[in-house]
Amino acid sequence: MEKKVILSIRNLSKDFRIRGGSFLEKPKTLHALSDVSVDVYEGETLGIIGESGCGKSTFGRCIVKLHKATSGEIIYNGEDIVGKTGPELKKLRKELQIIFQDPYSSLDPRKTAGKTIEEPMIVHEMNDPKTRRERVLSLMKEVGLDSQHTHRFPHEFSGGQRQRINVARALALEPKIIVCDEPVSALDVSVQAQVLNLLNDLQKAHDLTLIFISHDLSVIRHVSDRIAIMYLGKIVELCKAEEIYTDPLHPYTKALLSAIPPESPFEKKERIQLVGEIPSPIGERKGCSLATRCPYVMDRCRVETPELKEVKEGHRAACFLYF
Numbered sequence: 001m002e003k004k005v006i007l008s009i010r011n012l013s014k015d016f017r018i019r020g021g022s023f024l025e026k027p028k029t030l031h032a033l034s035d036v037s038v039d040v041y042e043g044e045t046l047g048i049i050g051e052s053g054c055g056k057s058t059f060g061r062c063i064v065k066l067h068k069a070t071s072g073e074i075i076y077n078g079e080d081i082v083g084k085t086g087p088e089l090k091k092l093r094k095e096l097q098i099i100f101q102d103p104y105s106s107l108d109p110r111k112t113a114g115k116t117i118e119e120p121m122i123v124h125e126m127n128d129p130k131t132r133r134e135r136v137l138s139l140m141k142e143v144g145l146d147s148q149h150t151h152r153f154p155h156e157f158s159g160g161q162r163q164r165i166n167v168a169r170a171l172a173l174e175p176k177i178i179v180c181d182e183p184v185s186a187l188d189v190s191v192q193a194q195v196l197n198l199l200n201d202l203q204k205a206h207d208l209t210l211i212f213i214s215h216d217l218s219v220i221r222h223v224s225d226r227i228a229i230m231y232l233g234k235i236v237e238l239c240k241a242e243e244i245y246t247d248p249l250h251p252y253t254k255a256l257l258s259a260i261p262p263e264s265p266f267e268k269k270e271r272i273q274l275v276g277e278i279p280s281p282i283g284e285r286k287g288c289s290l291a292t293r294c295p296y297v298m299d300r301c302r303v304e305t306p307e308l309k310e311v312k313e314g315h316r317a318a319c320f321l322y323f
Contacts, residue, residue, distance in 0.1 A: 008040075008074075010075065012036040013034055013036070014067055030282050031285070043209055046211050048228050056213045100181055104154060109153065112150065113151075113152055135172070184219060199223070236308070237249060237316065249315065272295070274290075277293070306320050
């Protein structure tokens with residue numbers, strides 16, 4: 001059975017203008033995303049992983065329209081949503097939600113848990129007050145919170161409980177897609193597992209599509225159906241989750257995986273060191289972004305930019321080693 005594409009991202013780029021250090025210095029351009037293309041299938045969890053500053057959070061924020069993309073297309077329900085504004089954008093936000101990294105700063109400290117979860121329904125004029133309150137209690141129960149928590153403020157909750165409130169708020173509008181921007185990175189390990197299992201159960205119950213952003217290789221393996229590896233604003237490898245760990249193709253992916261500590265102290269594991277200077281995302285670049293650090297670099301890598309191409313069925317890589 002062929003999978004249905006719910007979100008199709010084509011050549012998505014996002015640039016930020018940076019002011020110069022002095023009054024006379026011209027503004028510079030920081031390339032946070034560069035020609036990112038990927039399809040997201042209905043009902044799947046697409047994991048996005050990479051080191052800090054690779055553009056993964058910018059990618060998620062562009063999808064939910066918190067950032068306006070500089071160029072490219074985001075096709076949802078057959079329409080390009082990049083240029084949507086006003087009432088059209090408001091309608092779209094019901095179906096595209098986000099869970100933020102910091103469970104405290106993403107909550108209004110002046111609003112109770114119940115009011116926080118109810119607020120999106122008020123903004124979108126959903127239901128009457130009584131029905132909204134019933135829905136709030138139902139959502140709180142679903143994410144593992146008691147009804148007595150309704151009148152508590154954010155500072156009265158633990159980090160895990162705050163993130164459960166954020167999850168309930170994201171579910172309030174019955175979205176189709178939720179972007180999870182490192183939702184467990186600020187939590188204790190034991191609480192991380194609880195929140196991850198909760199998201200997995202909610203995905204099945206509500207038929208959700210998740211885009212899960214993380215820098216943690218073990219977390220992303222646990223939750224994802226497919227994984228995209230990002231490096232300096234580009235996707236460099238994309239395939240099924242397990243295949244990334246058993247058969248990595250891109251040199252950057254291999255280096256990332258080599259940094260995972262071995263499960264046994266008796267297991268010998270070779271660490272791949274990426275030696276060299278990381279290119280600046282500011283200004284124009286040419287060639288492969290990893291060329292200055294790659295152990296397999298070729299002359300063409302310094303002048304040509306490799307495209308993300310299918311190396312074998314369902315496994316894509318952006319590397320001249322394979323084509």
